[in-house]
Amino acid sequence: MAPDQKPNDRASIGIVGAGLVGCLAALAFSRKGYDVSIFDLRPDPKSVDRSKRNLRSINLAVSKRGIRAVEYVDETLSRKILDHVIPMKGRMIHDKTGLKQESQLYGLNGECINSIDRSYLNDLLLEELGKSGVKVYFEHKLIKLSNVDTDPTMEFATKDSIVKFDFEYIIGADGAHSHFRHQMQKGMRMDFSQKYIDMQYIELYIPPDPKKKFAIDANHLHIWPRHDYMLIALANEDGSFTSTFFSPWSVIESIKSSSEFTQFFKTSFPDAYKLIGKEALISVYDNNPRGPLMQISAYPYNSPLGKAIIIGDAAHSMVPFYGQGMNCGFEDVRILMELIEANESIERAFLAYSPQRKDDLDAICKLALDNYYEMSSKVTNIWYLTKKKLDYTLGSWFRNKWLPLYTMISFRDDIPYSRAVAIEERQSRILNNLQVGLVSSILIYGVVQGAKLYEKWRPR
């Protein structure tokens, strides 16, 4: 037991990973009166030079599920977050000439997703943890879990020693490459898969405009869809945009020099090329890492006797194309806490969580993958746009009876992901039947009219 860990009447909770999901979980348990400790292998962000960050972040979009989870934990905190977001009401599609932009709204009634800076959000959560009495340990690298289901012990390597902590319950929220999960797997039968998609990403930066602050509309998620590859940009509070270039590995690997890279940008994204600037693009090519994208799934999330659990990316890492990674991780926390309330037992909640959550996590991971195709290609397809228009028209006619998928995922917090997919499948069948019905009617009408004409004019 660590020196500052005192015996306590309240159950003790140890959380590994002080990222967004780990911090929210720590706050949630702390608010319920548990004795919470949280560990992270990284140094305290307050002590780190921000300019030295890894240039591999993709901007976050907070949507309804994320907000609901934060509100569940702390209403004031949710307001503090929403004060610093930039609402995005739709996608702004940039065409290949660099001259035309087209807005495609996300919601039926002006609903927005919200761009937010990951480090601002993480710092805010850490600050709240400090205030709420959670013990925060930085530079503690998890090296071992033992007695997971009897007397959970976590061993950490610090700069100069190995320290051990005992807890009643332990939670892994240490991201896609989770050590917690790896340690848990040694003692139980946990299915696991990691699958890379043939896609890399590079972070870029659009500076603030000296005159109008935002060089392009702040309240849209900007997309330069080019089928095989795409560029996106999300606004930051200071007027800049964080931009990300996604492409198959073969595309980036076929570009052999920074001058080829700038030429590629000039041809593919002429307006973005001007916004980012040639010098910046050269530096990006030379310095910024290419990040891989992968999906991770694991099952079950809990240890057999309900003493340990994994949440967030440690349990289900998804590709970023639906903007639901953090929202889903936050929802993990809310659902877990609600199960603890309902079951009046952490063990029973951990055991109930896995079967209840699995279909929803599988569903959102699949949607995230499918949405790359929508963002990079379908948004420029006339048939897709027509079908979407029909979908949204039905949505506004039959409010709450007909819900477009994007609305169910991003603007509702009460429809589980898997149910949203099931509803969408039903609606999609109806839309297809409508289209087939429409086309058939037109054809039949044409044939009948043609026959009448022939009857009237045929030579007798």
Place this chain on the structure above:
Amino acid sequence: MAPDQKPNDRASIGIVGAGLVGCLAALAFSRKGYDVSIFDLRPDPKSVDRSKRNLRSINLAVSKRGIRAVEYVDETLSRKILDHVIPMKGRMIHDKTGLKQESQLYGLNGECINSIDRSYLNDLLLEELGKSGVKVYFEHKLIKLSNVDTDPTMEFATKDSIVKFDFEYIIGADGAHSHFRHQMQKGMRMDFSQKYIDMQYIELYIPPDPKKKFAIDANHLHIWPRHDYMLIALANEDGSFTSTFFSPWSVIESIKSSSEFTQFFKTSFPDAYKLIGKEALISVYDNNPRGPLMQISAYPYNSPLGKAIIIGDAAHSMVPFYGQGMNCGFEDVRILMELIEANESIERAFLAYSPQRKDDLDAICKLALDNYYEMSSKVTNIWYLTKKKLDYTLGSWFRNKWLPLYTMISFRDDIPYSRAVAIEERQSRILNNLQVGLVSSILIYGVVQGAKLYEKWRPR
């Protein structure tokens, strides 16, 4: 570089894992003139008390693919192996009364698979390695791979120190829980999945018969199929049988004491109960571990520049129900060596291996899983048996034109697994059509005859 590792004109090969596949690979490279070292974390089996083994082995069956691979490496060795096998020409199905046994032959022409003791085979391979100048290092636990694709270095923990070795090429053959693979994954994008099936196994033992040596027929693989669960037994040279009980976890977990366990055996497998003995069953229940069963797949098997590769269970761990795990791992070695010959380059061979081998490995892993259903249930189903009879009849009529799946997998070495599955699918469609055709003909004939009769006899 380790003290005894000298600079050498021949390319140096480092292999991790001195199990069956690792040893065969080491021999194969050594026979081609390479400078080979092999490492294993276990102690030298010669130094270990055999009675302290882990009681978790399932007997092996060597079939055609395995034999071909050994012959490719060393014809004499293949004879040494075949001198110590017990051929099994079919399955012997034990019914629930314990009174009836039914033989179902495997091949069209008396072909056999061959029961062999894992430790005999492993010892034999290790002995050959010793003679052939391969450097064998026991109690070397791999802790790190570095510079995999430039200057591969492997770090091992021994009893009292950390040692490093450099090689030109490195091979991981360290089984389902491969550390080699885990290390390789850190430096490259390797898809990976592990999936447990809801099934456990327990090892049992049928002693030799004092009079007739083998208590039951030695030349069959004995099966006690009971749908949900099953018992199997394979003969050993000394007259004993190694037996394995497979069941869903819920079945074994519902048995709460050794007396319930013996009662369960008495009811489910009355003849096996007598052969194993009540005392032995009590000891099995109290002492023998329950093993989990899982499938592992990884892709690609090679490092991006072709300096490292994984083979055998490290790359594709399958459930034991087709008896192909070792055979497939041995085939990995043959195919790899043939690619090296054809490409005249190890790098090019490693790069070519992954895409060439993937479909076949996926196919056999799936077949292994499907075969549980066949062994535990279908072998007692009248329709299955009829279809199989038709399948085998066509096989003997149209020799080499019509091949039952089991024959293609176990008694042929020239049909890749994925091709065998494709051929089987085509044949299965034909069999179904034949059955439908037959039934239709009978029906039509009946209707026609009925109509004729009616015409003749109807009241006029």
